[in-house]
Amino acid sequence: VTPKGLLSEQRSFDWRSSASLAIATLITLAAIAKGLWEFWYFGIEKDAYFFNLSWASFNLLTLFVGLLMAWEKPQTRTEERIIKPIPFELRAGTLRITGTTHDVSLTGVSWFGASPDPLPPTMDMSLHGRIPFTCQVRLVYHDRLSGSGTKCGLAFRNLSEEHRRLLLLNLYSDPMTWEHAQRDRLRSSLLMAGHLLIGLLKHFRPLRLRRRQAPRQWHVGVTEVQIGKKRHRAIVRDRSASGLSLLIFANETPLTTPWLVRGAGGQLKAYRPIYRARRWRLIPRVGLQAIP
Structure with missing residues (x-):
């Protein structure tokens, strides 16, 4: 490893x-x-x-x-994550969010159950652990996971030596961190074999970095798309505050030309194509980002 x-x-x-x-x-x-x-x-x-x-x-x-x-596999994480619930509070202007972390490392935190509303790119975070402290965080991803609700990842910004020392004490010196370390340990040989098989299958999956800043919401419907002078029918797969995903049957789907998508009210809104892929290797899927 x-x-x-x-x-x-x-x-x-x-x-x-x-x-x-x-x-x-x-x-x-x-x-x-x-x-x-x-x-x-x-x-x-x-x-x-x-x-x-x-x-x-x-x-x-x-x-x-x-x-x-x-x-x-490619290694992009610089610090080890520790699954530990720590109450926290996020503040940015009038925004106030409280929750409990899912995992914590020396570079950031993540938690489940984040609001589907867009979050600011930077916020102040107060961790109410064994030794409370406040620092600034940066939004890394904010996305909806299948079967797990919404998950948000935050990275610490400009941690001082004092903040890093307090974080080390909260993570590694707190007895509560290791109190239930062996509680979820597998003791069944059959379950261990099942986890081994699942791990082998996941090993062949390509690494997928999460960068989405606004969670997606399933929104299936038919819409009209204008690319240049041509109009096409497309199926909306999901939406977010910053864009949408389409399943479109068209011979040409250029990524350099802005697309006009008809909204629910009948107005055309401009989008910038971000990526193009194929769903189940058959149906072309295009991700669009809204143009302000």
């Missing part, structure tokens, strides 16, 4: 620590290939070959799991 603080922008394979594992994998593959050839060529002692090949295949699976661990 890549240590926190060592950043990387792309996947990498740690050959230095996994060279012996790779050699063992090649030897196991060669042994299985040899066993299969002898199984079909000689046709004797098939029971013994069957059990030997079964054990070798199981060993090969565990070796592949180890190699996947050496195939590291």
Whole structure:
């Protein structure tokens, strides 16, 4: 696992620590290939070959799991997160938000249940932990997660040495941080195997950075889009305070030309295309950002 603080922008394979594992994998593959050839060529002692090949295949699976661990994902987080509920208060002008953190690190916090309304880019945050203190934070993302409601991530800004010291004391020196550290530990072998399988499947998913500043709301409906002089029918997939996402069936979807989208009141509003992708590799999807 890549240590926190060592950043990387792309996947990498740690050959230095996994060279012996790779050699063992090649030897196991060669042994299985040899066993299969002898199984079909000689046709004797098939029971013994069957059990030997079964054990070798199981060993090969565990070796592949180890190699996947050496195939590291991009690392963008500089500090370790600790799941710890800490009451807080956010202030910006007349805005007042209270809540409880989900996880905390030396660089920021996140929490669930944030309001779907847009948040200011910078705010003052008071953490009411073991040692209360106030600092400035920057909005990193504010998005709606499937099945988890709305989640918001904040990064600390211009932390002084005193604030960093207080944060260290609140996180690592507070006995409450570690009181229930083993409470959710898995004790079932079947559940552990299930988590291992899920982890292997998630390992192949590309890294997705969250940058959305306003949470999306599902809003399915048909609308009209004008691109240049051409008009198209499109399906609105979701909306936010700063833009929307469309499923559009058009031969050309340029990203350099402003789009005009007809709103609920019939007026055309200008949007700037941000990205273009394909839903289920078939339906073209376009993300639009509102032009002030």
